[in-house]
Amino acid sequence: MKVKMKILVTAGLSMLLSTNIAIAQSSGMADDNKMKDNPKMKMMTDIKNWPDASKLAAAEITEKYGMPDEATEHMLVWYNNGPWKRTVIYNMETKHIFPVDHADVMEQFIDYNVPEDKYDELAMYDGSVTVRRTDGEMSAKCDKEGANFLAINLANDVATGKKNVEEARAFYAKTIKEFALENKMAPYLKEFQFKVDKKGTEDADKRAFSTEENEKITAAMKKKNMEMMEKMKMEMEKMKAEMDNK
Numbered sequence: 675m676k677v678k679m680k681i682l683v684t685a686g687l688s689m690l691l692s693t694n695i696a697i698a699q700s701s702g703m704a705d706d707n708k709m710k711d712n713p714k715m716k717m718m719t720d721i722k723n724w725p726d727a728s729k730l731a732a733a734e735i736t737e738k739y740g741m742p743d744e745a746t747e748h749m750l751v752w753y754n755n756g757p758w759k760r761t762v763i764y765n766m767e768t769k770h771i772f773p774v775d776h777a778d779v780m781e782q783f784i785d786y787n788v789p790e791d792k793y794d795e796l797a798m799y800d801g802s803v804t805v806r807r808t809d810g811e812m813s814a815k816c817d818k819e820g821a822n823f824l825a826i827n828l829a830n831d832v833a834t835g836k837k838n839v840e841e842a843r844a845f846y847a848k849t850i851k852e853f854a855l856e857n858k859m860a861p862y863l864k865e866f867q868f869k870v871d872k873k874g875t876e877d878a879d880k881r882a883f884s885t886e887e888n889e890k891i892t893a894a895m896k897k898k899n900m901e902m903m904e905k906m907k908m909e910m911e912k913m914k915a916e917m918d919n920k
Contacts, residue, residue, distance in 0.1 A: 739755040748765050748766070761782045780818070781804075781814070781815040783811050785873065799832050802814060802816060803826065803829045808876065845862075
């Protein structure tokens with residue numbers, strides 16, 4: 675069974691413009707009952723009550739990368755889709771007014787190691803760009819993939835010193851405005867303008883204690899975890915016995 679999802683984008687990013695989705699079914703398709711039984715179809719129909727921005731994002735990413743790898747009541751997840759480490763579309767909108775009013779619904783991740791002295795600048799540049807130091811990840815959250823490319827490309831410029839905060843924000847606003855009003859598709863909207871690392875970006879930080887103290891503390895924590903697991907096991911066995919006796 676094949677369902678071709680077409681996105682008719684009247685003038686670009688949906689945070690600025692009106693976007694319509696048309697779902698066209700190929701000829702010779704099975705009846706409606708079989709469609710409903712198809713888990714992939716169900717994965718998509720389950721989002722019918724999601725916000726429009728989330729549904730638009732889901733249609734865009736599904737059209738480009740295929741069906742999600744995971745789907746829950748609250749999110750759709752793709753792993754290693756194109757240049758992204760993962761893509762997550764949420765059923766909840768987060769209001770964001772930079773550079774103009776829109777809803778953040780789609781978060782996309784890459785591996786990236788940010789210099790420690792650049793964290794504050796990145797926070798001032800764009801609140802929808804998030805850095806996960808321990809995991810070695812950077813993400814951007816917007817409503818369109820192009821906007822996430824733009825956000826992370828500029829975050830890289832800030833992290834590498836190519837642009838300061840004010841320059842990055844001005845470039846972001848100018849790029850979106852030109853796209854909306856002049857249909858100008860800047861390279862920063864299309865793809866990454868730098869080489870993205872695929873591994874080795876994690877940062878395990880530094881230990882706070884000596885080797886001897888570290889071993890002592892980790893052993894104590896391991897013991898506590900084992901005791902907790904044993905307690906949980908006993909409680910589950912007790913619950914099972916009570917249910918069996920009913």
